[in-house]
Amino acid sequence: MDLSRFLNPDVVALRPSGIRKFFDIAETMDDVISLGVGEPDFATPWHIRQAGIQSIEDRKTRYTANRGLHALREEIAAYMRRRFGLTYDPASDVLVSVGGSEAIDAAVRALVCRGDEVILPQPSFVCYEPIVRMAGGVPVVLETRAENEFRLTPAELEAALTERTKLLVLPYPCNPTGAVMERADLEGIARVIREHDLFVLSDEIYAELTYGVDHVSIASLDGMRDRCVVVNGFSKTYSMTGWRLGYACGPADVLTQMTKIHQFAIMCAPTTAQYAAIEALRNGDEDVQKMRAQYDARRRIMVDGFNKIGMDCFEPRGAFYAFPSIRRSGMTSDEFCEKLLYSQHVAIIPGTAFGACGEGFVRASYCYSVSHIKEALSRIEAFLREIGS
Amino acid sequence: MKEKLLALLNEDARYTAAELATMLGVGEGEVRDAVAELEKSGVIRGYKTLIDWASVDDVHVTAIIELKIVPQADEGFEQIAERIAGFEHVESVYLMSGGYDLCVIVTGQTFQKVAMFVAKRLATMDGVTSTATHFVLRRYKDMGVAMCDSPDDRGRISL
Numbered sequence: 001m002d003l004s005r006f007l008n009p010d011v012v013a014l015r016p017s018g019i020r021k022f023f024d025i026a027e028t029m030d031d032v033i034s035l036g037v038g039e040p041d042f043a044t045p046w047h048i049r050q051a052g053i054q055s056i057e058d059r060k061t062r063y064t065a066n067r068g069l070h071a072l073r074e075e076i077a078a079y080m081r082r083r084f085g086l087t088y089d090p091a092s093d094v095l096v097s098v099g100g101s102e103a104i105d106a107a108v109r110a111l112v113c114r115g116d117e118v119i120l121p122q123p124s125f126v127c128y129e130p131i132v133r134m135a136g137g138v139p140v141v142l143e144t145r146a147e148n149e150f151r152l153t154p155a156e157l158e159a160a161l162t163e164r165t166k167l168l169v170l171p172y173p174c175n176p177t178g179a180v181m182e183r184a185d186l187e188g189i190a191r192v193i194r195e196h197d198l199f200v201l202s203d204e205i206y207a208e209l210t211y212g213v214d215h216v217s218i219a220s221l222d223g224m225r226d227r228c229v230v231v232n233g234f235s236k237t238y239s240m241t242g243w244r245l246g247y248a249c250g251p252a253d254v255l256t257q258m259t260k261i262h263q264f265a266i267m268c269a270p271t272t273a274q275y276a277a278i279e280a281l282r283n284g285d286e287d288v289q290k291m292r293a294q295y296d297a298r299r300r301i302m303v304d305g306f307n308k309i310g311m312d313c314f315e316p317r318g319a320f321y322a323f324p325s326i327r328r329s330g331m332t333s334d335e336f337c338e339k340l341l342y343s344q345h346v347a348i349i350p351g352t353a354f355g356a357c358g359e360g361f362v363r364a365s366y367c368y369s370v371s372h373i374k375e376a377l378s379r380i381e382a383f384l385r386e387i388g389s
Numbered sequence: 390m391k392e393k394l395l396a397l398l399n400e401d402a403r404y405t406a407a408e409l410a411t412m413l414g415v416g417e418g419e420v421r422d423a424v425a426e427l428e429k430s431g432v433i434r435g436y437k438t439l440i441d442w443a444s445v446d447d448v449h450v451t452a453i454i455e456l457k458i459v460p461q462a463d464e465g466f467e468q469i470a471e472r473i474a475g476f477e478h479v480e481s482v483y484l485m486s487g488g489y490d491l492c493v494i495v496t497g498q499t500f501q502k503v504a505m506f507v508a509k510r511l512a513t514m515d516g517v518t519s520t521a522t523h524f525v526l527r528r529y530k531d532m533g534v535a536m537c538d539s540p541d542d543r544g545r546i547s548l
Contacts, residue, residue, distance in 0.1 A: 017548060026545040036546035043539075126548050175548075297397060297412035304411045347545050354548075370401065370408070 014130045019353045022337060026347045033376045034347040035364040038175060040239040040320070042294075044276070045287040048238060051279030052272045060271055066263040068096025068247070069274045075281035076247050083207075084217040086225060092252040095259050096269045096277075100205045100233035100246035102262070105131050107201050107229045107248060108167070110257040112137035116166040121152045122355025123323075124171040125203070138164070143357035146325070149314050150179035154188035161192075167199050170218060173206035176354045176363035177323040178299075178316020183216045190221045200228040205246070206319040208237040208288050211296045213317050219249075226251045229258070234273075236320075237288055238280045243273035295320050298366040298373055305377040306364070309384055320367050323351065327360045329389045337362060343386060344379040390415060394423055395432070399533075402436040439532050451480075451496050451525040452503045454511065455489040457518045466490060469516050478506055489521070500524060 004012070026032055043049075067073060073090035080086040088094055097103035104127060112118060114136035120128050121142045132139045142160045144150045157168065170189070172181040181189070193200055200218055207215040219228035233246025248258060262268075299316065306313040306324040313324035326336045333350035340346050351358025366373060393413055397404060406424070410417040427433045442449035456473075460466055466484055473493055474482045481494040493511065497503040504522065512520050528536045 019546060019548070023544075023546045032545055034545045037543045038547045039543060041541065041543070293393075293396070300412050300414060301408060349546065349548070370404070370412075 010134065014133060017126055017353065019349060022334075022341070022347075022350070025338070025341060029341075029345055032341070032345045032347050033372065033379060035366070035368065035373070035376050036347040036349055037365055037367055038321075039241040039367060040236065040291070041367045041369070042239040042291055044238060044240050044243070045280075045284060047283060048240070048276050048280045048287075052243075052276035055272055055275035060275055062271065064096075064268045064271050064274055066268050067094065067259055068269055069271075069278070072096055072274050072278050072281075073247075075278055076249065079281055080230075080249055084220045086217065086220050086230075086249070088249045089252065093249055093255050095248045095255055095262060096274060097233075097246045097248060097262060098266055098269050099235060099244045100203065100231050101127055102266065103229075103231045103233070103246050103248035103258075104128070104201065104203060106258040106261045106265075107231065107250075107254070108132055108137065109135045109261050110254060111167055111199060111201070111229075113166075115164060117162055117164040118167045118169060119157065119160055119165060120169050121171060123150070123174075123176055123351055123358035123361070124169075124354055125175050126354060128169050128171070128203075132169075137167075140165070141355060141357075143355070144177075144179070145357075146314065146361075150174060150177035150323070151181055151185050152189060153185075154192050157189060157192050158196075161196055161198075165196070165198060167201060168193065170200055170202045172202075172204075173210055173215065173318025175206065175319050176321050176349065176351065176358070177361075178319050178321045180210055180213055180215070180318040181218075182213060183221075186216055186218045186221060190218055190224050193227060194223055198227070200224070202228050202230050204230055204232050205236055207232055209292060209295060209320060210318040211292070211299060215318070229254055234277050234280055238277075238284055239291065240273070240276070240280070243270065243276060245269055245273040245277050295366060298368070298370055301370055302364060302366045302373050302377070305373070309377065309381045310389070311380075311384075320365055322364045322366065323361050324364065325360055326362055329384070329387060331387075333359055333362055339387070340380065340383050344383045346376050346379045346383070348380075390419075391423065391427070394420065395427070398424075398433070439534055441528070441531075441536050443528065443536075448498050449496065450498065450500055450503050451494065452507070453523045453525065454493040454495060454507055455485075455521040455523075456491040456493060456511065457520075458490040459516045459518055460490075461516060469514065472514065473511065476506075476510060478503075 073094040076094050077088045077090045080088050108131050112135040116137045117140045118132045118137045119140050119142050121144050129139045140160055202218050219225050219230050229248050229250035231248050234240040302322050303313050311324035313322050316322055329336050333352045337350045349363040351361030406417050406420045410420045470482050478495050478497055480496050483492040485492050495503055507522050
């Protein structure tokens with residue numbers, strides 16, 4: 001039976017993630033060395049896992065408040081205060097969500113009306129564009145450039161504005177480029193936002209994973225607190241991807257609307273994960289510091305390795321990805337990754353999976369042991385020799 | 390940089406000077422000098438391989454022995470600890486707080502040999518008032534490394 005008449009054409013029109021074919025090939029090979037994942041290799045620190053287990057033993061197996069456990073929202077507010085000097089009321093300004101993604105979705109749906117333009121800097125995470133489309137918004141892609149180290153500049157932002165512009169999605173530290181925005185960079189963006197009376201959805205899921213530079217939240221700049229929803233979560237920071245827990249902080253007027261969407265679609269985030277998250281925020285700083293030090297060592301090995309074999313790579317200072325150029329190969333990113341996979345069984349992601357302007361680049365994750373990264377780099381080097389690049 | 394260097398070497402002693410230099414963001418010569426200095430001053434006492442003997446053979450036995458000692462005037466525990474440390478089969482000797490004085494880790498080929506070593510060599514030493522021998526049955530984790538494989542169960546690719 002043809003079911004197409006039942007389907008929502010707007011959803012049918014969404015393009016599936018661009019790497020499906022690639023993914024299928026990689027899954028069938030049994031000796032693949034992958035640099036392809038966007039999640040930490042560390043297990044969730046044991047004391048955090050224990051807190052989850054303990055909560056189950058203590059029969060904490062029911063719904064929580066829609067917004068999330070009050071104790072968790074208090075810890076989140078305390079974190080935002082000690083880390084960024086931002087004040088959020090746990091009762092009205094914090095929402096605990098199912099991963100950062102749900103918070104992004106709820107924020108977009110709460111803010112974007114049909115026809116509103118949403119500025120999306122790319123290359124960036126793949127979920128923003130479909131989420132904006134499903135909310136009826138119009139994604140306006142803003143291509144960030146390698147020569148700016150993939151930062152967003154005020155001039156580029158200003159040039160992309162129209163009368164319909166409402167929202168800027170600010171994805172820093174950035175997946176896939178590893179780019180960060182420092183205070184001075186953000187000041188310029190904040191000025192444009194204030195002058196043009198816009199709102200910001202700041203995806204700060206990698207806030208704790210920066211190297212040699214402290215993350216600055218745009219919400220902490222003058223006059224920006226009430227113009228921003230900040231999204232963060234536990235997946236990357238505490239190696240908790242499978243627990244599915246994130247959060248949003250912002251002005252009560254926006255969070256109230258987001259909470260309605262969350263309440264009707266989700267009820268509440270997983271209870272076990274919320275108890276584990278309280279432990280993470282209370283006693284997890286040392287774990288984060290240790291993991292960050294490991295990522296930093298791996299990052300340096302990887303970036304140095306790419307530069308040495310002729311794949312120019314700017315220094316990524318956030319997240320856990322390197323974004324080297326493959327221009328010298330003369331291939332497209334897609335071709336490069338597919339041939340590399342077939343020839344040397346190394347899986348990396350074409351930059352184009354994160355937007356058309358990712359052409360000429362590939363994303364390599366350093367969520368792997370140093371020995372794994374070294375093996376992958378030596379296979380990539382062999383591949384470059386093979387293609388005479 | 391000394392602490393970071395030691396942390397990396399503690400993680401993997403086989404990192405090359407070039408790799409260590411890259412990971413630390415310093416010059417290779419600087420790493421070589423620092424390692425040489427740490428070796429010379431005795432901070433780095435050696436480099437060994439962490440072996441899971443259980444997967445090689447089943448006649449490699451480790452015991453942890455609790456010793457109670459009468460401390461000697463002037464010397465305290467030093468002299469007897471050094472004498473015990475001198476035995477080839479003794480892998481580690483620690484002075485302990487709590488219910489006993491010295492913790493001695495002994496390895497040998499068989500339970501019998503280890504037991505005889507304790508009975509004949511350790512129990513009979515002057516100053517040793519009691520011994521309690523505990524055999525290691527299985528190693529789950531050693532030197533910070535898990536002794537069982539935990540395969541990478543992440544997908545090959547995720548965005």
